Amino acid sequence: xxxxxxxxxxxxxxxxxxxxxxxxxxxxxxxxxxxxxxxxxxxxxxxxxxxxxxxxxxxxxxxxxxxxxxxxxxxxxxxxxxxxxxxxxxxxxxxxxxxxxxxxxxxxxxxxxxxxxxxxxxxxxxxxxxxxxxxxxxxxxxxxxxxxxxxxxxxxxxxxxxxxxxxxxxxxxxxxxxxxxxxxxxxxxxxxxxxxxxxxxxxxxxxxxxxxxxxxxxxxxxxxxxxxx
Numbered sequence: 505x506x507x508x509x510x511x512x513x514x515x516x517x518x519x520x521x522x523x524x525x526x527x528x529x530x531x532x533x534x535x536x537x538x539x540x541x542x543x544x545x546x547x548x549x550x551x552x553x554x555x556x557x558x559x560x561x562x563x564x565x566x567x568x569x570x571x572x573x574x575x576x577x578x579x580x581x582x583x584x585x586x587x588x589x590x591x592x593x594x595x596x597x598x599x600x601x602x603x604x605x606x607x608x609x610x611x612x613x614x615x616x617x618x619x620x621x622x623x624x625x626x627x628x629x630x631x632x633x634x635x636x637x638x639x640x641x642x643x644x645x646x647x648x649x650x651x652x653x654x655x656x657x658x659x660x661x662x663x664x665x666x667x668x669x670x671x672x673x674x675x676x677x678x679x680x681x682x683x684x685x686x687x688x689x690x691x692x693x694x695x696x697x698x699x700x701x702x703x704x705x706x707x708x709x710x711x712x713x714x715x716x717x718x719x720x721x722x723x724x725x726x727x728x729x730x731x732x733x
Contacts, residue, residue: 514535514536514537514538514722514723515723517532517535517536518532518536518723522726523727524727524731525728525731526689526692526731527685527689527731529689529717529725530685530686530688530692530717531685532725533545533681533718533722533725534681534688536719536723537719537722538721538722538723539681539719539720542573542680542681542682543681543719543721544679544681544719544720545677545678545679545680545681545683545688545718545719546676546677546678546718546719546720547674547675547678547692547695547715547716547717548673548675548714548715548716549673549676549696549699549714549715550671550672550673550712550713550714550715551668551672551673551674551712551713552707552708552709552710552711552712552713553672553704553707554672555668555670555671557706559706560704560706562666562667562668562674562704563642563644563665563666563667563668564644564645564698564702565646565663565665565666566666566695566698567662567663568663568678568694569662569687569691569694570662570687570690570691571661572662572664572677572679572680573679573680574615574677575660576615576616576659577597577615577616578595578597578614578617578618578656579596579598579603579614579617579618580598580618580652580655580656581599581600581603581618581620581641582599582618582619582623582652583600583620586620586650589652589653590618590652590656593652593653593654593656593657593660594656594660595618595652597614607630607634608629608633610633612633612634612637612639614639615659616639616647616665617634617639617640617641617647618641618647618648618649618655618659620649620650620652621648624648627641638665638667645665646658646663647665664676664677666695674695674699678691678692681720692717693732696732699712700712700733712729714726714729715727715729715732
């Protein structure tokens with residue numbers, strides 16, 4: 505694929521051998537953005553863990569101080585007595601059987617699915633559809649709960665879920681290119697702080713092995729892990 509003039513111009517600004525501080529990267533990521541739309545800013549954090557071990561398969565949530573910049577669509581699967589609470593909190597879709605049927609037919613046009621514990625047996629069969637899309641409700645991420653209002657409020661307010669992949673990397677969207685460098689840095693630092701607090705006691709050696717940041721369709725910046733500790 506041919507490299508565009510714009511891409512060449514932004515790459516010329518980068519020192520590929522440089523390890524940027526988080527502050528520097530949060531400013532530079534805006535300078536090397538190649539899109540005309542308000543693209544996502546993502547961080548990729550490689551951890552010194554073995555994802556195959558249950559106690560090192562890190563997953564959880566973090567509430568970003570400045571949100572994600574994206575309005576998330578939330579589906580609440582619950583019994584009728586919880587529907588009004590979910591709607592009042594701002595859930596985009598609320599119900600049970602009709603949405604179970606829609607999902608079985610392939611519908612997954614949501615960003616987060618929240619469910620009450622009592623309906624989990626009914627939606628367990630949806631795991632093969634929701635699981636690969638990271639949409640399956642899970643107590644560890646706060647998406648299986650009777651307090652559906654709080655769950656919806658947290659998601660709408662900037663709470664994101666993360667899960668380590670098979671290569672030992674956490675991938676997360678922590679803002680938009682329209683954010684100020686300060687907001688990008690603070691959101692990224694909050695995620696990193698959360699991961700540091702979650703370090704398994706069985707993990708040996710270097711924990712934060714590598715961090716990079718990039719906007720959609722734009723060059724990645726390598727971050728010095730020492731700048732985030």
